Amino acid sequence: MSVPLLNDRDVEFLLYEFLDTEKLLERPRYSEHSREIFDASLRTAKTIAEKYFANHLVEGDENEPTLENGIVKMIPETKVAWDAFANAGFLAAHQDYEEGGMQMPEVIFRMVMAYVNAANIGTAAYPFVATGSANLIRAFGSVEQKAKFLTLIMDGRSNGTMCLTEPGQGSALGDITTMAAPADDGTYRVFGQKMFISCADHDIAGNVIHMVLAKIKGAPPGVKGISLFIVPKFLVNDDGSPGERNDVVVAGLNHKMGYRNTTNAALNFGEKDGAIGYLVGEANKGLGYMFQMMNEARIGVALGAAAIAYQGFNHSLDYARQRPQGRLASCKDQLSPQVMLVEHADVRRLLLAQKAYSEGSLAMCLFGSSLFENQNSAPTQELRTRNTQLLDLLTPVIKSWPSKYGCISNDMAIQILGGAGYTREYPVEQLYRDQRLNPIHEGAEAIHGLDLLGRKLSLYGGAGYQFFKEDVAQDIAKAKDFEPIKNLAGKLENAMDVLEKTTQSLQQQMGVDIDRGLANATVYLDMFGRIVGAWIWLKQGIIAAEALSSSLHESDEHFYRGKLQAANYYIEWELPAIEQYAELLQAGNSVPFEMQDEWF
């Protein structure tokens, strides 16, 4: 394979220098593990990604799943990939030993996902959604439900889905209409339609376990009346084999821009007597359960965005190094050989921006995963709480920044390939189409803006925001010790002041008029995202500056110089855009808000 999925040196850097993953080995949960085991697991992940996922990237795109007599058909390579991933033990990797898992740390598992995401996001969606549904059952299911359904997903005999969205309700889940009626035997009968359900049906695993949000008859209105149900496609026999067909069918497939190898369907529940559903946890707590899993799922989506951006960057870099085109302005000899694209300053600018977005996104997602890890396994309750509160604050940003700048990054990759980039003979146009989903699903960008400004900043009495400011300040202080990044630290420090003033101003505006105050939450989210992006780059810059202070092997020297340059680029070229936003937001500028429907 000429173009790598990620960059192995960067993977090593992120896991063992940027994050101190080896330190996890001191925690009792990971005492059986070692760095050797982490690395061997990642080697297997990479092999599977290269051999069984990357091999059908284009085929899956050109042959979307079809619906034939109510059965979804897809290209056979998808099942081979699913089986390889399952047989390697990855579906169960991060679960407990007692549950048949391997207790793999979250960050290592996410890196496994990064490899398969980079190879083929359309196929990687199956294990992604499966582990998401498994996590839900594991966290909130009863002992019997775990015994019955969790093992099926963990060993690959069933996939899972997340059924939230309906034709009428996407962003506003409080208004869903899917109903559940209690039956005499303690189960429920589910009636309703779900929309846009990923992996809703397929022929890669024997069963599909749908995790469905529905309202029990008589439940309170809005989000407080939503419950969570397990609704299997086939009822499950005691030995785990698929039994009778449940009353849930594919009503139709959606024909998508990207992620085409992922089945996406409208599902009808209860066309006959009602689909048999099993209530998870307590009634009316369903959305809460979903949301407790959201941080993880949202980092997962962002990680997909990071991986697709990374692939685009790798492809355009490879192309730019091999395509001779034109000469530099300073060259007067028209008979001299043409230079490679990478020698043009503008192409390097595009590559450097992609490097900042894609490596920055991967780093940001792994950082988020490390907070998630600490939320569960940090040695003290105080630390676990701190990490939870910080992660809750940052999740909207970690979901949105890689998704937004992933799209911009993949757009730049096409630009570098010129005409070739616009054709289907090169992969960058598909990567762009695949990427475009990420700012939409798992909460559209605007919804995350509202979540951040309207809810997360003041959650826990503002503790998460406070921890964020403390942690950034600590890194700024550290960075000031290193000559090459001293000035970057100063810029981030100023940006933090701007953020604080803007935040205070918006909170005040929200107090006066909540609709006006929240009107530009998406812009605030972008501002916050640029600051978190700059922080992530400053953190990498600190490590690079420290490494460069001693003599290095040539390849390491290049690696760290690259990190430093990207940190410089992001903080000097992209961070300052917040100044303009801050001015508009602090002034309460209301031009978009006051625009009226009739005036369009």
Add this chain to the structure above:
Amino acid sequence: MKILVAVKRVADYNVKVRAKSDNTGPDLANVKMAINPFCEIAVEEAVRLKEKGIATEIIVVSIGAQAAQEQVRTALALGADRGILITTDTDLESLAVAKCLKAVCDNESPDIVLLGKQAIDGDNNHTGQMLGALTGWAQATFASELTIDGDSATVIREVDAGLQTIQIKLPAIVTADLRLNEPRYASLPNIMKAKKKTIDSTTPADLGVDVAPRTTLLKAEPPAERKAGIKVEDVAQLVDKLKNEAKVIS
């Protein structure tokens, strides 16, 4: 039946290896290392023999730097039972490797020794043959199919003219070619289990083997860059150039 498999630590096949700037050898600092792909095929074959109930024990051996333990561990995760690591900082030639393997054969008395046909770093294609000579056992190189039948084996070999089928008596040396099998990947449970399997460490000196090089590397340099081609006007010009410039036809 006991099988000994030899694995070598080499630069990963994806890596473009460069010569050191002082031309003293390839620059392997910071390079990603892996099991030689042909050795991986040899390990896979041994594991398949065990799964078929033919082999009872698979011992994997590597000779080289301490870091080669990683490749032994990988082979254990693929299904080998225990490992032997023979450590030395000397740059090893094929003969030294074959001698070390001979010493291990003396200690372990395997029925089959499986090796890769060659390693992708030196591309020598020597070690299996030399081990055959040192042990006096039968050898079947370039194997693309291996069938065990009691105390003999039938091996299909890839040779220039096509495929050659031979029968050999055990104990024997078999070297794996590319099409012998498609190696598996190590599953997570097996990676975890491999951690608990034993790896015995020893040195060439302990085995009574002198590994001092018999040859000296004078210089390592990259191949000359290929010059851009040209388009010829017609066949006559092509023939002329082949005759008078390239001097490849007369």
